[in-house]
Every structure is written in C-alpha cells, then in structure tokens.
Amino acid sequence: MSLLEIEGLRARYGRVEVLHAVDLRVEEGSIVALLGANGAGKSTLLRAICRAVDTSGSCRFAGMDLDGRSTATVARLGIGHVPEGRGTFTDFSVEENLRIGAISRTSFRSRSAVQTDLDLIYETFPVLREFRRRPAAALSGGQAQMLAVARALLARPRLLLVDEPSLGLAPLTARDLFERLSGLRDAWELTILLAEQNAKLSLAIADRAVLLSRGRVVHDGPSGDLATVDAIHADYLGGGAGR
C-alpha cells in the first residue's frame, strides 16, 4: 500500500475543471517531484489533497479515504501543507510562528515533545534559532521559506506537501533549501510531495517525478531516468516555463 493513493481525481474552480482524472501514488519515505509549467495544476493538486478545493475521485492517505473530510481533519491525520507564498504570520515572531505550527498536536503530545522538536528545528535551521525573537516579516525570502517548512514540521506530519519553495529565491539560496528538504526526510521520517517548476533542483533530490500538463499526468517515472528528463524538456519547451 502506498502512503498516498490518488485515482481519477478531478478538481474544479466553480464550473471550470482544472484537474482531469489524475492518478498518483506516493510511497512512504519517498520524495516525489510534481513538475509542470505555470498553470499546469500543481498547486491545485496539493489543495485537492488537503480538501481545500472542490474535488471528485478517490484520494486515500495511509489507507484512509479523504472523501468528505475537512481540511483541518486532513491536517490532523498527518498531511502538512506549505502553501505557495509561505503563509506565515508576519507580525508574529519566528518562534511564535513555530509554536502555532505545534498547536494541532499539543492536546495529545506533551510540551516537552514540542520543545524537543523545536530544538531539532533549530539544529536543522540554525538561522531560525538566531532570529527566533524577530518578527517573521524581517526574514529574507530563503529564511521565510525555511520558517514555513519548519512550522509545518511542528505538526509532525507523515506527508509534507510543499508548494513551489524555490519561488523568488536566488539560485544558491534555493539549492541550499532543497538540500535541507532532502535531509528532513530521514530526520523527521517524512514523505514529501514537492510541487515545483524548477525541474533541475527537484530532480536532484526526488526519487520520482510526475509531470503535469494542463491538469493531466503526462509522465511518471524515476527522477534519474532519461525518459523523465526527455518528457520534462519536451513539455517545458513546448509551452512551459523553460527554466
């Protein structure tokens, strides 16, 4: 059984369908890159998994049917979402943002477990420790992206959905962030579904790549395969982002 099993998933905004019968499997412990040009449907697919958009079709997480569940329930079941644009509370301090991430679990996990995870976050992202009393608004783009990922981790998700983390980052900053993301898999026993336009960065850390084009999966294969690289080139040159 895969951790995430999606079959025939459709999603729409109002009357416009933007995902058309998408099939996708994500194995536990893997990193899967969800690639595609602007408007391909990557963000919508992540929102559909979180039940934040009108969907039909089958979506199962750890064997549980997500149909009819609320976004909050999906989060409690163990799916963390780092949305495009980060979604941190800019007036709050870095540490307040992190503690907000842990709220969903404080009822059943002790405060010391949260503190242990905070320490682990600060080991992984030392700059967040350094700036923990600063407002999130004062962080650079790369630091803000680290905070967004870190905040999602504090809910202890099994599956982390990360939307376009490289957006707006300088190339070196983006590479550093992706290397950290890759390291999180082991340290946090995570499975990661990474929606990205930047194919090169994503393929460097992913086990598998799924290519979306106009709301359909047009390729699904190991990230190191030539067929995968060819499919991405063809799609991006054909009408895509060309990065």
Ligand SMILES: Nc1ncnc2c1ncn2[C@@H]1O[C@H](COP(=O)(O)OP(=O)(O)OP(=O)(O)O)[C@@H](O)[C@H]1O
């Ligand atoms: N809130 C919305 N209301 C209506 N249409 C939307 C909405 N969000 C996205 N869309 C449309 O859905 C389609 C898929 O968009 P989506 O944002 O999922 O693509 P994407 O692959 O994530 O693109 P990008 O890389 O630019 O973020 C696009 O045609 C887009 O215009």
